[in-house]
Amino acid sequence: MSAGRHDTPHHPKWYRPPISIWWWLKKRSYAAFMLRELTSVFVAFFAIVLLWQVRSLAEGPEAYSRVMARLQTPLFLALDVLAFLMILFHMVTWFNVAPAAMVVRVRGKRIPDWALAGSHYAAWVLLSIVVAAILLRG
Amino acid sequence: MTKRATPLLWMTFGIGGTIAALLFPIHVLLNGLLFPLGWAAAPSYESLHGLVSHPLTRLYLFVLIAFPLFHWAHRFRYTLYDGLQLYHLTTLIAVICYGAAAIGTAVAAYTLWGIS
Numbered sequence: 377m378s379a380g381r382h383d384t385p386h387h388p389k390w391y392r393p394p395i396s397i398w399w400w401l402k403k404r405s406y407a408a409f410m411l412r413e414l415t416s417v418f419v420a421f422f423a424i425v426l427l428w429q430v431r432s433l434a435e436g437p438e439a440y441s442r443v444m445a446r447l448q449t450p451l452f453l454a455l456d457v458l459a460f461l462m463i464l465f466h467m468v469t470w471f472n473v474a475p476a477a478m479v480v481r482v483r484g485k486r487i488p489d490w491a492l493a494g495s496h497y498a499a500w501v502l503l504s505i506v507v508a509a510i511l512l513r514g
Numbered sequence: 515m516t517k518r519a520t521p522l523l524w525m526t527f528g529i530g531g532t533i534a535a536l537l538f539p540i541h542v543l544l545n546g547l548l549f550p551l552g553w554a555a556a557p558s559y560e561s562l563h564g565l566v567s568h569p570l571t572r573l574y575l576f577v578l579i580a581f582p583l584f585h586w587a588h589r590f591r592y593t594l595y596d597g598l599q600l601y602h603l604t605t606l607i608a609v610i611c612y613g614a615a616a617i618g619t620a621v622a623a624y625t626l627w628g629i630s
Contacts, residue, residue, distance in 0.1 A: 397598055413589055426579050427621060434629045452546075453550065464539055508540055508544065
């Protein structure tokens with residue numbers, strides 16, 4: 377990837393038409409690509425929220441209720457709604473490209489794309505139920 | 515060094531993306547929305563603390579935090595690279611992204627290790 381970016385010795389300067397940094401707004405599919413890449417920001421945001429909750433659990437009941445109170449503020453609720461939507465977008469795009477990223481064969485026959493993507497969704501439903509059952513137990 | 519690290523970074527990107535896709539929606543919905551809003555009964559401090567003191571839960575939380583952080587680092591690095599075309603800052607961006615993920619991972623490991 378970096379190979380083409382630099383001038384090669386004994387080679388005339390590459391001609392590269394300048395591309396605007398807003399190139400991804402020119403087409404819907406480019407914008408969808410950028411949106412998909414930006415879901416990672418919300419993945420990181422929520423990983424940090426989880427870490428924050430775990431740290432407060434380690435510190436004690438007062439710290440834990442302080443963090444819970446912060447999560448009830450409009451700012452965090454809005455961020456979490458946005459994070460939820462972005463992470464769902466990440467999930468759908470991730471599962472739908474899974475068949476392209478991994479080819480699974482059973483007895484020499486390739487598992488069809490729909491079955492491979494479907495197995496990811498099935499695992500998602502199952503894991504969500506398990507997590508919900510544990511956390512909602514009280 | 516970067517060349518040799520690429521497969522490893524790609525692998526953590528893949529694992530982290532899969533973990534985030536499988537488990538983050540339900541955790542955002544519960545931990546981030548339904549529990550703070552009071553629309554579902556949040557577990558008490560004692561029961562959560564009891565849950566987290568189990569080694570398997572701690573391993574789960576470590577995996578749940580660390581891999582998605584590296585997923586972010588890898589993806590966001592290339593978003594800046596492709597989107598903002600900051601080719602001259604490639605190394606700096608990589609150091610900041612993977613460095614932040616590594617710090618988060620270290621804090622998670624330290625915290626989870628110390629919970630008694």
